[in-house]
Amino acid sequence: MSVGEIAGLIAAIAAVALVGFSAVPLLKLGRVLEETRLAVRDIGHNAVPILVELRGTVTATNDELGKLSLVTNDVAKVTANATVVAENAAQLSTVFSTTLGGPLIKTAAFTYGLRQAVSGKRKAK
Numbered sequence: 001m002s003v004g005e006i007a008g009l010i011a012a013i014a015a016v017a018l019v020g021f022s023a024v025p026l027l028k029l030g031r032v033l034e035e036t037r038l039a040v041r042d043i044g045h046n047a048v049p050i051l052v053e054l055r056g057t058v059t060a061t062n063d064e065l066g067k068l069s070l071v072t073n074d075v076a077k078v079t080a081n082a083t084v085v086a087e088n089a090a091q092l093s094t095v096f097s098t099t100l101g102g103p104l105i106k107t108a109a110f111t112y113g114l115r116q117a118v119s120g121k122r123k124a125k
């Protein structure tokens with residue numbers, strides 16, 4: 001055997017060893033990719049029922065939000081009516097104090113003066 005043949009034999013053995021050492025990680029990588037493929041398939045199969053349920057939940061939520069919108073509109077109407085009632089009560093109070101307040105105060109003052117006058121005559125006797 002010549003030096004060239006020995007060098008070729010060593011190179012061939014090194015190439016076989018490199019392929020042998022590379023085969024183990026490649027086999028492990030193949031298993032990892034297979035597990036990944038199975039996981040993705042399971043996720044795809046399990047995601048469909050979840051998405052169907054989520055769609056039902058979103059539909060029910062939208063229905064409830066529609067009902068809440070109606071209630072909110074009704075509350076706004078009631079609040080507006082309560083504001084009108086409060087304004088009317090304030091105006092009625094103003095009208096009452098204007099029309100009856102003056103004469104009522106005069107009547108109260110007159111009756112007070114009358115009581116004072118009557119009680120003054122009784123003390124004088």
